Amino acid sequence: MPTISPAAWEHSQTVSAHISRLIGESGGVLPFDKYMEHVLYAPGLGYYAAGAVKLGPAGDFVTAPETGLLFGQCLADEVADILGHMPNAAILEFGAGSGRLAEVLIQTLAALNRLPSRYIIIELSPDLRDRQQRTLAALADKVGVPIEWRDQMPEPGVEAVVIANEVLDAFPVTRFRVEKDGVRHAGVREKEQGFSWDWSSPILSQGPEFDVARRFSLAEGYETENSPRAMAWVRMLGELLTRGVVLIIDYGYPEEEYFLPDRHKGTLRCHYRHHAHDDPFVLMGIQDITCHVNFSAVAQAARRSGFEILGYTSQEAYLLALGLLDKASHASTDDDRAQLLLASEVKRLVLPSQMGEAFKVMGLGKNWSADLNGFGLRDRSHRL
Numbered sequence: 001m002p003t004i005s006p007a008a009w010e011h012s013q014t015v016s017a018h019i020s021r022l023i024g025e026s027g028g029v030l031p032f033d034k035y036m037e038h039v040l041y042a043p044g045l046g047y048y049a050a051g052a053v054k055l056g057p058a059g060d061f062v063t064a065p066e067t068g069l070l071f072g073q074c075l076a077d078e079v080a081d082i083l084g085h086m087p088n089a090a091i092l093e094f095g096a097g098s099g100r101l102a103e104v105l106i107q108t109l110a111a112l113n114r115l116p117s118r119y120i121i122i123e124l125s126p127d128l129r130d131r132q133q134r135t136l137a138a139l140a141d142k143v144g145v146p147i148e149w150r151d152q153m154p155e156p157g158v159e160a161v162v163i164a165n166e167v168l169d170a171f172p173v174t175r176f177r178v179e180k181d182g183v184r185h186a187g188v189r190e191k192e193q194g195f196s197w198d199w200s201s202p203i204l205s206q207g208p209e210f211d212v213a214r215r216f217s218l219a220e221g222y223e224t225e226n227s228p229r230a231m232a233w234v235r236m237l238g239e240l241l242t243r244g245v246v247l248i249i250d251y252g253y254p255e256e257e258y259f260l261p262d263r264h265k266g267t268l269r270c271h272y273r274h275h276a277h278d279d280p281f282v283l284m285g286i287q288d289i290t291c292h293v294n295f296s297a298v299a300q301a302a303r304r305s306g307f308e309i310l311g312y313t314s315q316e317a318y319l320l321a322l323g324l325l326d327k328a329s330h331a332s333t334d335d336d337r338a339q340l341l342l343a344s345e346v347k348r349l350v351l352p353s354q355m356g357e358a359f360k361v362m363g364l365g366k367n368w369s370a371d372l373n374g375f376g377l378r379d380r381s382h383r384l
């Protein structure tokens with residue numbers, strides 16, 4: 001495990017005291033989704049709400065927009081096409097991270113003369129919002145696109161292209177275990193030193209987790225996660241949008257793969273300084289906790305919310321269909337170092353051993369009839 005600075009250590013102790021208080025107030029056990037919500041988002045304390053570096057080489061993980069320009073340029077081509085059908089639409093980006101994707105999108109769309117009517121960023125993290133404002137203020141003035149920041153959904157009645165890159169994996173999840181006669185939700189309790197899983201909640205023989213356990217014949221002892229908040233998010237988008245397209249990019253699987261027998265410990269992962277592990281009860285408030293996305297569940301929630309599935313594919317197939325290789329060859333240079341960085345950017349985005357296969361792209365359309373170019377090479381919607 002990488003070393004921890006004294007300030008980070010002190011912060012994690014403060015978060016730990018906060019959790020300890022919450023557990024006391026909840027009668028000794030805190031539901032896991034509440035725990036995850038607090039360690040990630042409690043104001044002034046949580047990982048996303050208390051100023052940790054998070055993204056990039058000095059942070060804990062690197063997202064696609066942080067690798068260079070190509071990811072954003074490919075996405076901009078898709079968005080430009082969508083805005084061609086809906087010229088008054090807004091772009092609505094959830095969890096914009098450092099603001100890098102918004103920056104590349106706005107620059108590229110300005111060059112293509114296809115700017116949105118406004119760019120709305122929904123960001124829960126105060127320090128990421130500051131960072132985004134620093135990155136984007138001058139650009140917004142220069143190209144003349146209004147950028148609005150919000151910490152919750154706008155009012156219904158919006159036409160928009162919605163973008164969520166690595167956002168759904170950051171939603172707090174419930175965790176459950178299959179028992180002989182049903183399923184049990186995980187909680188968190190204190191132990192002599194620190195915290196641990198608690199499995200004392202009542203056994204449930206109905207509900208979405210029970211249905212999953214039965215449908216996939218999950219063996220006794222199987223542990224996995226469910227993300228009711230991802231479903232609620234899709235439902236809210238259904239209420240919000242009069243017309244539009246939603247692009248979800250994240251790591252995840254269709255349900256047949258999500259609930260494979262081998263994946264019997266679920267998909268919960270923690271990230272600290274580019275080191276991945278599976279203990280959510282350490283480094284509280286200074287490490288990221290994430291969970292893979294069940295894209296079949298997202299698709300079901302989307303269909304019930306008035307969306308059509310426009311496509312589902314790997315990040316590799318999506319970016320190649322949007323001309324990643326042409327863009328890379330265009331950006332080619334005689335500068336050896338720049339060329340090396342470009343090659344490693346391409347590899348990172350598309351190689352199956354890197355982000356190419358683990359990351360998926362899903363397109364949802366509401367009152368939408370045009371095809372999306374990104375799904376032109378390979379569409380795996382039939383596997384959802």
Ligand SMILES: C[S@@+](CC[C@H](N)C(=O)[O-])C[C@H]1O[C@@H](n2cnc3c(N)ncnc32)[C@H](O)[C@@H]1O
Pocket residue numbers: 048055063064065066094095096097098122123124125128164165166167170171
């Ligand atoms: C892993 S980061 C990804 C950042 C950025 N999209 C990127 O790709 O670099 C997750 C982001 O999602 C944000 N987030 C989490 N839950 C959210 C929600 N319900 N609404 C909006 N943003 C959210 C976090 O604050 C953070 O900015």
